[in-house]
Amino acid sequence: MDKLIHTLTRKYKTNCPFTIAEHLGIHIRYADLGEHTRGIYYSKLRRRFIVINSRLNSHWQRFICAHELAHDRLHRGLNRFFLDEYSLSNANKYERQANEFAVQLLLKSTVIRPGETLEQFFRKNYVPVEMLKYYR
Structure with missing residues (x-):
């Protein structure tokens, strides 16, 4: 995962997920996904989409x-809904990996200052503090 993030950020000269997705040809859409769904990744007819909850x-x-x-980068071809319904695989493993990837990507270009708490570090970089447990 570290090597993948390093490659992406070096190749596209950014850690902005929107910019990276654009370079990779992934279409970003916004929709009201209700209270419990924050986002969805899917592909249809060889086109890839990220749908983000507009709320x-x-x-x-x-x-x-x-x-x-x-x-898209780690789990392409896997369908969480299928895994939940028809498989003995643990979909939570893939969600945890995606959260770890997101935290690492968003914090890639910065370092913790002496005396700075992890919570302050996350807030400074606009990463939700709820994701602290995914920081390595």
Whole structure:
């Protein structure tokens, strides 16, 4: 995962998930996905899409874009709904990996300052503090 993030950020000269997705040909859409769904990644007819819940604030939308980008890079071809319904595989593993990828990507270009707490570090970089547990 570290090598993939390094390659993406070096190749596209950014850690912005929206810019990276654009370069990769992934279409970003916004829709009201209700209260419980923050984002969706899917492909249809060889076109890839990230749909982000329009109800979320900009920091969460950025995080969700990075999370769904992880599904494209790490889990392409897997369908969470199928895994939940018909498989013994643990879909939570893939969600955890996507969260870890998103945190690493969004924090790639910055370092913790001496005396700075992790919470302050996340806030400074506009990463939701709820994702602290995915920081390595």
